[in-house]
Amino acid sequence: MKPRINKYSRVMQLFSNKWFNRIVFIFIMFIFSACLAYSSYIKYQSVILLEGVTVVNWMKSYYWILLHHFSQPFNANTSWLYIGVPLILFVTWLKPAIKRQKIFDKALACDFLWMFIHTLATLGMIYLFILTLERYVVPKFNIFDIHILEGAHPILEILVGYLLIELLGWFNHLLRHKIPVLWLFHEVHHAQKNMNPFSLFRVHPVDYLMAEVIIFLPAMFFENTLGIILTYLIIARFQDALSHSNIKWNFGPLRYIFVTPQSHRVHHSIEPEFFDLNYGVTLCVWDRLFGTHSHTDNAYPETGINDPNFPLETKYKAVTMPMVLLRQLYYPFKKAIVKYRL
Numbered sequence: 001m002k003p004r005i006n007k008y009s010r011v012m013q014l015f016s017n018k019w020f021n022r023i024v025f026i027f028i029m030f031i032f033s034a035c036l037a038y039s040s041y042i043k044y045q046s047v048i049l050l051e052g053v054t055v056v057n058w059m060k061s062y063y064w065i066l067l068h069h070f071s072q073p074f075n076a077n078t079s080w081l082y083i084g085v086p087l088i089l090f091v092t093w094l095k096p097a098i099k100r101q102k103i104f105d106k107a108l109a110c111d112f113l114w115m116f117i118h119t120l121a122t123l124g125m126i127y128l129f130i131l132t133l134e135r136y137v138v139p140k141f142n143i144f145d146i147h148i149l150e151g152a153h154p155i156l157e158i159l160v161g162y163l164l165i166e167l168l169g170w171f172n173h174l175l176r177h178k179i180p181v182l183w184l185f186h187e188v189h190h191a192q193k194n195m196n197p198f199s200l201f202r203v204h205p206v207d208y209l210m211a212e213v214i215i216f217l218p219a220m221f222f223e224n225t226l227g228i229i230l231t232y233l234i235i236a237r238f239q240d241a242l243s244h245s246n247i248k249w250n251f252g253p254l255r256y257i258f259v260t261p262q263s264h265r266v267h268h269s270i271e272p273e274f275f276d277l278n279y280g281v282t283l284c285v286w287d288r289l290f291g292t293h294s295h296t297d298n299a300y301p302e303t304g305i306n307d308p309n310f311p312l313e314t315k316y317k318a319v320t321m322p323m324v325l326l327r328q329l330y331y332p333f334k335k336a337i338v339k340y341r342l
Contacts, residue, residue, distance in 0.1 A: 007197050012178065021181040022340045028181070028206055045271075052291060077318035086239045088197045088245050097195075097300040107194035107323070110313040115201040118208070171181040172211045174292070177276060181340070182210055184332040190268055191312060193304040199244040200237070204332060239282055250297045259284050266294045268303040 014020055089103055176186040185207040192199050243264040250262035259280045267278035277294045280287045287293035304312075311327035 014187075015042070015179045018340060021111075021179065024179060024182045025336050025340055028185075028210065046145040046274055061261050063211070084241060085197050086236075088242055088247070091245050091249070092196075095248045097246050097261065098302070101194050101246050102197075105194055106313045106316075106318055108196045108198060109190060109318065110321055110325065111192065111198035111202045112198055113321060117200055117325070117329070118201040118203060120205075133311070145317065163285075166281055167286055169289075170279045170286040173281065176207060176210060177279070181336055182207070184335050184339075185210070186330055187305050187310075188332060190303075191307070191310050193302070193312065193314065195244055195246045195265065195268075197241040197245050200240045204329065206332065219233045242298070243282075248300055255284070255297050257283060257285060258298075262297060262300060263294060265300055265303060266296075267303040269299075270304040270306060271301045274299070274301055293337065 081160055092103055096317060111263055135290075166202060176182040185204045188204040189199075189202050189207065192202055239258070243259050243261050245261055247261040249260065252259040253262075255263065259278070259282055263278045263280075263284060266274045269275070274294060276286065277292055279292055284293055311324055313324050316324050
């Protein structure tokens, strides 16, 4: 008797299909090229972004945060860099998950450089998508302009919106693990063996772009609150930096709600028993609801990927770090071209 294949198995077969991944890769190349071209054309000045170009009202506060929180990483608006990071490093020194890991090493230096790549990717790609949504997508969806929770209490709007963004974050994170060609770019983030507060920035621009495609499309269904919600998510960067750090801490009872340094270390684990677990961004509620949460809240495994050819910074001298960063940016493209014979 032929074994019965459920719908989930069929979806996984589609995700693994080479032609499906070739099409996804070609789509990625098209969008990524468009973003690079558009980003090189636009000058990132607040006057241009906020006054020279008409953007939807609910995104203005998000732009302001992006401009002053990312594009100027050393100014007073990034207090998390001056207060939060030293505090996290101090806790790392007190309670390290992996004791032999040094606090200041080449891994931290490389991830610090990734912060600037993340800045350019964030400004360029989100800017392109917001303009695209406003000019071409939103007008065609006017019939769906339903003003979600219009007139509701602001706290309720923020709570519902936050949970929705978290759900979309969980879903796009799962896709970037399950679709092989997307994983090629996402594994750059997972390649880090020495987790640190700046590891959250170690995200390939293509990986970041694919995440935002899924997260921002539903934005048009909100009235005026999405900018507030996204601003809150960016202010919550401290929690994200904490969860990527080498800290032995599971938040106690709060671990049933929030992503912790322990649970996210499990997600980054190089050990097969912990693969495909803990996809939550800041909350773990969706993982617990959908059965993708780890069975233990006390494991602190080694992190990294099983790819000896990845240009990990620890293999090279510190003075070559900028070139190593370029190799890490190029490496997923090289693997995809070879794997899918493009």
